[in-house]
Amino acid sequence: MNGLKQQSQNLSDSLKKESRYFLNLMRNNAKHLFLLSPPLSGSTAIAKLLQTSPHVAVFPKNGEGQFLPEAQSKLFVDQRWNPDFEVDWSGVKKIFFKYWSPLKPIRFEKTPPQVVRALDLEQVFNQSYFLVTIRNPYAQIEGLLRRQWPFGEYGPQTSSAPPASPKMAAEFWVRVAKHQKYNLEKLQKTCFFSYEELTETPNQVVEKVLQFLPEISTLDTQAKLHAHNITGESITGLKNLNQEKIDRLTLEQIQDINEVLSQNIEILSFFKYSMIDVD
Numbered sequence: 001m002n003g004l005k006q007q008s009q010n011l012s013d014s015l016k017k018e019s020r021y022f023l024n025l026m027r028n029n030a031k032h033l034f035l036l037s038p039p040l041s042g043s044t045a046i047a048k049l050l051q052t053s054p055h056v057a058v059f060p061k062n063g064e065g066q067f068l069p070e071a072q073s074k075l076f077v078d079q080r081w082n083p084d085f086e087v088d089w090s091g092v093k094k095i096f097f098k099y100w101s102p103l104k105p106i107r108f109e110k111t112p113p114q115v116v117r118a119l120d121l122e123q124v125f126n127q128s129y130f131l132v133t134i135r136n137p138y139a140q141i142e143g144l145l146r147r148q149w150p151f152g153e154y155g156p157q158t159s160s161a162p163p164a165s166p167k168m169a170a171e172f173w174v175r176v177a178k179h180q181k182y183n184l185e186k187l188q189k190t191c192f193f194s195y196e197e198l199t200e201t202p203n204q205v206v207e208k209v210l211q212f213l214p215e216i217s218t219l220d221t222q223a224k225l226h227a228h229n230i231t232g233e234s235i236t237g238l239k240n241l242n243q244e245k246i247d248r249l250t251l252e253q254i255q256d257i258n259e260v261l262s263q264n265i266e267i268l269s270f271f272k273y274s275m276i277d278v279d
Helices: 002-026 043-050 089-099 112-124 137-147 166-186 195-200 202-212 242-246 251-261 265-270
Strands: 031-036 056-058 106-109 128-132 190-192
Touching (some): 002 089, 031 043, 043 056, 089 112, 112 128, 128 166, 137 242, 166 190, 166 251, 166 265, 190 202, 195 202
Parallel strands (some): 056 106
């Protein structure tokens, strides 16, 4: 009996997905909103903020399409941070259309490695809009070091590998920052704000986003925007946790990070960041 019940549920889920796919396919006036954000840079809080709008369709797992069951083999792969990795965009688009609500005029997605292939997104999805963000390098690097994700040539990967060293994590921040600068220069419709602006002046950022895409209509910065963070506790709302993270870095780690950043002052300055003086 349980087997038949499960088969019936699977069939129902499959029919719902196919229905959403065709309805989204027919609704060609919807707008696609992509968040281009490095990992550990506030993207979950942004997704939860956008969920406070009744007009934005957000995937489960806080908006990351790479974690949709059918999409993992196409997006959540070792080479996902390799800009030369060729994504099956036709397949990915079909999967996304099976999950976005066809009742909402804005479709949101925030898979972090899309940072390195944002121009592909612009070509594949009509009416594409991009929120572009970044975070203080030391704060983001601390998160990479603490989590000890398997790290490959281009960045975090799925299969087993040693975690990033401070220099590797700093080189990753630089590569992603350069992609973000390129995205701002080349994409047609972008709205930029940093993690620091989001957490310190959220109302100004919300106003900026609503001017960028008025169809969002409303965003509630007072909602319970719980997300994983360095405190190990659930924090409501938006709070800048950079200093708590930077304080965890050792002098030796900061020196290794500075060795990389000192060779990339231009991109550091472009995003208005500066090196930590350890002398």
